[in-house]
Amino acid sequence: MPHFICVRFQVDGRIVVVHESWLVGEAHCRWPQSGNIEEMVKSATKPKSEWGVWETDILGGDDDYETCARRAYSTQQSWGLHHKVGGSGGGGYVPDKDLIAAIPVPTSLTPQPVQANIRYAVDYINELGRRNSHEVARETPPTTTTPTTTTTAKKRKAPNENAEVKATLDRLEESISTINKNISLRLKNIEDKLKPILQAELLSSGSKTPEFEEEEEQDEEEDDAETRNLTVLSAATTLEQLNEWLDNQDTFAVSKKVTCTHLRATVRKFVKACMTKSVARQFSWTGFGSRRLKTKISFRDHKVFNYLLDVLHDTPHRHASRAEIADSIKKVLTGVGDWDGGRTARFSSFPSIAFFP
Structure with a gap:
């Protein structure tokens, strides 16, 4: 070579x-x-x-x-x-x-995106315009040409070219936006036309659409709720009755009765439904008293806790964590003393204050 x-x-x-x-x-x-x-x-x-x-x-x-x-x-x-x-x-x-410095030359022959090519072409056009202005000013006789006039010539010519290029880019962006909107509308129309055809084919082949399956599941749940016995037994007054209540009571019926918007309200309603105030006061979350002595029955170790988890599974709180459920049980058991008018009686025991004129 x-x-x-x-x-x-x-x-x-x-x-x-x-x-x-x-x-x-x-x-x-x-x-x-x-x-x-x-x-x-x-x-x-x-x-x-x-x-x-x-x-x-x-x-x-x-x-x-x-x-x-x-x-x-x-x-x-x-x-x-x-x-x-x-x-x-x-x-x-x-x-x-x-x-x-102004026109970077690519080091590879890999095709570039359209926007990058447009910007590269714009930079190249702007630089050619600047160089042409510089050459015209350089060919003018020295007596009439100064660096100030050369700079002025470049400043006068460049904005016009930049304005034209910017207008061209704006038109291209507007055209691309219009094309994208038209494509989206076309796809939406095609989807609307194909949807009934696909549903008809699925029905003819024996399969079901997701919407139809969801409606069927809701209907089955409603029919199941109507056919099942929704009777809830009265609250237990002793621990023996509580064990019988847990063995004989249907969890689905209890879930329909105790469901509330908030988890703590649902837990409170469940405890009131399955036991009276006297029985509930015998429970605490761990069973230990203030001096860490075994003074009460542990709620978490009793089968009533597992029964509560089964009831919550049939409520909107089925995804609640164990920590959230435990926190709600602790607060409900702490407030058992306020049931059945206990709070009103507690406040009425306070000495009244007389106000003299």
Whole structure:
């Protein structure tokens, strides 16, 4: 392979001479952003990681730098571009530093998303407009051109181009939004048309739709509730009666009677339904008193606790955790003394306060 390669930058069509070690595959090459590029090419300077990677077309090559440079110059002229290749000694092309910084060249040939390509095209158009303004100001005689006028020319031209590009992007976004809405409406219409057809096919094949199965389950639950005995026995007055109550009473009937919106209210109603106040006062959650002595019956170790779990399973509180249920039982058993008017009697025992005028 020749040492010096003649390539054409696809970003602006300029033709330059690079060293063979600067090539990246067959469609890209590295290019320095500063320095004496002609000497770097002749001396075969090793490319650095900070150099940009540009998409190029390989036009030919030669072992002699001067020969390759002359071919690059003649090829550039045949392309009809207005940019010369190389310096006084046939040097390589030095891309504009602002263009290198403003227009990133992809390092791979992987297709990019549409929005990324649009933004890349917008940046490229803006940079070309800025460079054209700069070249027009540079060709004006020095007597009439100053850095201030060049900056003014760029500032006057760039907003117009930016406005046009922005308007184009707005139109594209509006078109994409309209297309998405139309697709959503079309899919909704298709779904509405297919739904009765699918239901008819399922019914004809003997299978049932989820909605139909849910309605059937609700009907079965209602029929089951009507056919089952919903009678609840009276509250037990002794521990022996409580054991008989737990053995003979249907949990489903109790769940229908004690169900409340809150878990604690449901537990309180259950305890009142299965035992009287005198029996309930014999229970505590652990069975231990204030001095950690076994003074009461442990609610958690009695079969009434497992019975309560079965009742809650038939209520909306079936997903309550053991900790939540235990907390509710503790608070209900603590307030047993306030049942049957106990709170009113307790407050009436307080001495009354006389107010004198």
